[in-house]
Amino acid sequence: MDPVTFSIIRHRLFRVIEEAVITLKHVSGSAITNEGHDLMVSLYQADGSLLMGGVGFLHHLTSAAEACKAIIRRFGSQIAERDLFLLNDPYTAALHTSDIYLVAPIHHGGKLVAWSACFVHVSDIGAMNPGGFAPEAQDIFTEGFSSPGIKLIERGELRQDVWDTILNMVRNPEMVALDLRSMIACNNVARERMLALVDKYGAETVDEACATLISQSEARLRERLRELPDGQWQSRQYLEVKGEIYKVLLTMKKRGDSLTFDFTGSSPQSKYSVNCSKWASLGGLFAPLFPLLCYDIVWNEGAIRPITMIAPEGTIVNCTRPAPVSVATVGAIQSVNNAACSTIGKMLAASETYAEEATAVWHANHFAIFMFGNNQRGRLAIGILTETFAGAGGARTFADGVDIGGEIPNPISRMANVETTEAQFPIRYLFRRKLSDSGGAGKFRGGTGGEMAIVAHDAPDGGIHYVISGKGARFPQSDGLSGGYPGGVNDYVWVRAPNEAHNVDRFAQTLDAIPGESEPISWGVFPLMDDDGLYVRWNGGGGVGDPLDRSPEKVMADLRSGTISGEAASDIYGVIQTAGAVDQRATDAKRAELRRARLLTESL
Amino acid sequence: MSKRLAASLFAQDGKICCTHCSYPLTPLGRSWKKEAALSTVPVANLPGAGSNIEPRVILRRFACPRCGHLLDTETALPEDPFLEDLVIA
Numbered sequence: 001m002d003p004v005t006f007s008i009i010r011h012r013l014f015r016v017i018e019e020a021v022i023t024l025k026h027v028s029g030s031a032i033t034n035e036g037h038d039l040m041v042s043l044y045q046a047d048g049s050l051l052m053g054g055v056g057f058l059h060h061l062t063s064a065a066e067a068c069k070a071i072i073r074r075f076g077s078q079i080a081e082r083d084l085f086l087l088n089d090p091y092t093a094a095l096h097t098s099d100i101y102l103v104a105p106i107h108h109g110g111k112l113v114a115w116s117a118c119f120v121h122v123s124d125i126g127a128m129n130p131g132g133f134a135p136e137a138q139d140i141f142t143e144g145f146s147s148p149g150i151k152l153i154e155r156g157e158l159r160q161d162v163w164d165t166i167l168n169m170v171r172n173p174e175m176v177a178l179d180l181r182s183m184i185a186c187n188n189v190a191r192e193r194m195l196a197l198v199d200k201y202g203a204e205t206v207d208e209a210c211a212t213l214i215s216q217s218e219a220r221l222r223e224r225l226r227e228l229p230d231g232q233w234q235s236r237q238y239l240e241v242k243g244e245i246y247k248v249l250l251t252m253k254k255r256g257d258s259l260t261f262d263f264t265g266s267s268p269q270s271k272y273s274v275n276c277s278k279w280a281s282l283g284g285l286f287a288p289l290f291p292l293l294c295y296d297i298v299w300n301e302g303a304i305r306p307i308t309m310i311a312p313e314g315t316i317v318n319c320t321r322p323a324p325v326s327v328a329t330v331g332a333i334q335s336v337n338n339a340a341c342s343t344i345g346k347m348l349a350a351s352e353t354y355a356e357e358a359t360a361v362w363h364a365n366h367f368a369i370f371m372f373g374n375n376q377r378g379r380l381a382i383g384i385l386t387e388t389f390a391g392a393g394g395a396r397t398f399a400d401g402v403d404i405g406g407e408i409p410n411p412i413s414r415m416a417n418v419e420t421t422e423a424q425f426p427i428r429y430l431f432r433r434k435l436s437d438s439g440g441a442g443k444f445r446g447g448t449g450g451e452m453a454i455v456a457h458d459a460p461d462g463g464i465h466y467v468i469s470g471k472g473a474r475f476p477q478s479d480g481l482s483g484g485y486p487g488g489v490n491d492y493v494w495v496r497a498p499n500e501a502h503n504v505d506r507f508a509q510t511l512d513a514i515p516g517e518s519e520p521i522s523w524g525v526f527p528l529m530d531d532d533g534l535y536v537r538w539n540g541g542g543g544v545g546d547p548l549d550r551s552p553e554k555v556m557a558d559l560r561s562g563t564i565s566g567e568a569a570s571d572i573y574g575v576i577q578t579a580g581a582v583d584q585r586a587t588d589a590k591r592a593e594l595r596r597a598r599l600l601t602e603s604l
Numbered sequence: 605m606s607k608r609l610a611a612s613l614f615a616q617d618g619k620i621c622c623t624h625c626s627y628p629l630t631p632l633g634r635s636w637k638k639e640a641a642l643s644t645v646p647v648a649n650l651p652g653a654g655s656n657i658e659p660r661v662i663l664r665r666f667a668c669p670r671c672g673h674l675l676d677t678e679t680a681l682p683e684d685p686f687l688e689d690l691v692i693a
Contacts, residue, residue, distance in 0.1 A: 231690050232689070238681070475647075476663075488652045546612075595672030
C-alpha cells in the first residue's frame, strides 16, 4: 500500500474517534462525562478485536473489545445494519454495571466491516446505593441493572420497550436517557465517518490499512520490548475496607519481546465490592501500558498480542460471580493500574535508552463520592464530585510530577469547576486548593494532590447525602521510584455539625476551623445536613530519587509556595534555612546526619 | 563494562553496585536489598500523613551501606517480604 494513503487512513481513523468523543460530550449533560471525561470511544474490527483505541479511561479499550465479541457470540446472524447493542455485565466484559457499553456494528455494502463502541458512567443504574458505586452491596444482584447484551436499536429503530424497561430501573431516568442518547449519537457519528472513509478509499484498501496498522503496532511494541532489559519487577498494593486488608501483588516478567503480568499471590476475593473481573484486570494493566510503552504506537490488537496476564480465579483481581464489583474501578482495577505503572516504571528506569520515559506512580486513588438528594430547584440530583479525576503526576527521572496533573489511566481526565458542581447540587465549597506535603518526596518530587471542603447550601431538605467508596486513606499507593517516597494518602472527614447550629463559621478555610466533631469515614452513606461539613483530600504522585539529592533551591521554592512544610524541608529533604534562604553549611551537615542515620541498619 | 539496573544501581564485574559510590552490594542474581542498609519509618510519622492512616504501615528505605544514598523504597506491612526486582544482566 502506498505510504501516503496509509497515513491518510490512519489519521482519518484517529479523527473518527475524536469527532465521536466531541459528539458524546456535547450531548451528555452529566459532569462526570463532559467535565470529568469518564468516557471512552474506540473502533473495533469486524471480529471485535481492537482496531483504534481512543482516549478516555483506557481500562475500557480491551474490555469493550470483549463486549463486541460477546455480542457477536450472542447474536450472530441476528446482527443487522444500524443495530446498536447495550452491554454492562461485569462478568461478560464491562468493568462495573454503571459503565454502560453501547456497541454498534458498521456495515458497508451489506457486509460487517467494523464496530464502534463507547461508554459513559451513567448517573444511576438502580443499584442499592445511588450513583452506581454500591459500598453496601453484597453481590452483583444488588448492584443494579446488568445485561450481558441486549439490542437497544434494531435496524435504526429504537426498541421502545427495552428503552422504557431500562429507564424504569434507575432513579433519575432523564439524566440516564441523556447519557444513553449521547452514546447513540456518538456511535452514529463514528459509523457515518467510517462509512465515508470506506466510500472514499474502498473497503479493500481500508481493510489493508487496518491490517497493516495492527501488524505494525505488534512489530513496534515487540521491537521496543527487545530493546528493554529482561528481568522481573514486583509491586504490591494494599486496599482496606472496614478493617479488612487486601493485597494486589504483581510480578511482571519481561523476556525477549513479550511481557507477562502475574497476579499470583493477590488476596482472595472480597465480600465488599472492590473486586474486579478478569476482563477488568486486563484493562487495568493496559491502561498504563498503552501510554507508557506505546506512546508512539497505535493502540490496537497488535499491541495486545505480546502481553500475557495471569490472574488466579477467585482472587480480588479475578473474582467469580456473584461477587460484588461495583467499586472495582476505584478498587482492584486501580490497584492493578498502579502496580502495572510501578513495574513498567522500574523496567524503563533500568534502560539506558528509555530511562527518561520512567515514572513513579501517579495519583493512585480515586475517591468515589456520589451525592444524591433534592437540589436547590427541588429536583433529584445524583452525581460525582469530579475532583476524583483531578489527579497528580508522578515524578519522572528528570523532572517533578505535575501538581494536580491528571492520571495515567485517563489522559484527558480533569475536574469540573466549583461553580458547575454548586449549580447542580445544594452545596457550597469552603475551599479547594493544592495540598501541602502530598507529593512524594524525592530528587524529583511527585505532583501534589489537593484538598477541599463542602457544606450544604440552599438545600430544600436541609442538606443532601452522599455515597462514599473511599479507599486510599489507610495505605499510600502512589509508589515512589528509585528511592523516591510515595505520594500522600487520601482523607475523608465528616465534620458533624455542633448542636448549636447558629453562630458557626460558614467560611472556614481549614479543616480544623470547621465547627463540629471530626470523624474519619470511607465507606457507606453519610449526611451533609444542616451545618455538617465534608473534608476530602486526594493523594499526590510518587517521587523519584533520593530526597537528599534535591536541589536546596527547589526545596526552598516548594517551601515558599506551601507545596511542602518546614518539617518536610528539614526532616525529609535535609534543608536548613536562615532568614528565608538556604543555609548551605547547616544543610550539608543536616544531610550528612540523615545519611548516617540510614546506616544504622535494622535487624532483618 | 557496566550496565544500568535502575536509576540508583548498576552492574559491573558480576556485582550489583550503588550508582552514587560504586560500592558492590552483592553478586548479580542475588537480592541486593538484603545487603542494603534498611531503615523503616511509620508512614503515619511522615509529614502530611492523613487522619486515618494504617498505624502498622511502614516505609522501608534501602540505602547504600557505604554512602547512605537511598537506593529504593517500598511501603509494606511489617510481616510482608521485600519486593524483589531482578534485571538479567
